[in-house]
Amino acid sequence: MSVIIKYFIAPDEASAASVVDSGPDGVFGSLSCGNFDASEAVIEWESLLTGRSFEALVAADKPYSIADPGEEGGPLLFVISAALQGALAGTPADRLAGVGELWIRERAAEGEVFDPEMVGELLSDLADLARTAGQRGHGLYCWMA
Numbered sequence: 001m002s003v004i005i006k007y008f009i010a011p012d013e014a015s016a017a018s019v020v021d022s023g024p025d026g027v028f029g030s031l032s033c034g035n036f037d038a039s040e041a042v043i044e045w046e047s048l049l050t051g052r053s054f055e056a057l058v059a060a061d062k063p064y065s066i067a068d069p070g071e072e073g074g075p076l077l078f079v080i081s082a083a084l085q086g087a088l089a090g091t092p093a094d095r096l097a098g099v100g101e102l103w104i105r106e107r108a109a110e111g112e113v114f115d116p117e118m119v120g121e122l123l124s125d126l127a128d129l130a131r132t133a134g135q136r137g138h139g140l141y142c143w144m145a
Contacts, residue, residue: 005038006143007031007126009133013066013079016141020067020077023143029132031125036112038142039063042080044106045123048099049087063142080130080140088123088130088140096123 006023008030010016015028024030042063047054067077091099100119107114133140 009138046084075145085140088127
């Protein structure tokens with residue numbers, strides 16, 4: 001199964017929700033990647049960056065879904081938490097690289113294999129997107145199809 005993931009910035013949830021059917025390309029600044037569970041990944045990244053446990057983040061309803069197709073299929077759209085957005089924006093590159101390495105090890109324990117270079121670039125680019133969102137007073141979102 002192939003999954004398309006697009007992290008993007010938008011001024012608010014209503015603006016983000018307006019692209020649920022078509023995706024954010026051409027409307028908002030975005031970053032594309034694929035083939036992993038982005039909702040689980042953002043929980044793991046937030047846990048690694050903030051020290052909150054995975055279970056506590058899930059109990060707090062992180063990440064918050066704006067559009068969830070459920071059984072019907074279709075795109076999923078969720079909000080990246082302010083805590084993760086801030087952590088990504090404020091974390092130095094060497095610390096992000098370390099988080100990437102830890103995440104790769106966690107995923108390997110579950111039988112998933114990720115290229116370290118791809119993960120490093122993804123987290124670096126996502127941090128850049130988080131900084132841009134913060135500078136504009138926007139939020140960070142994820143669209144998956």
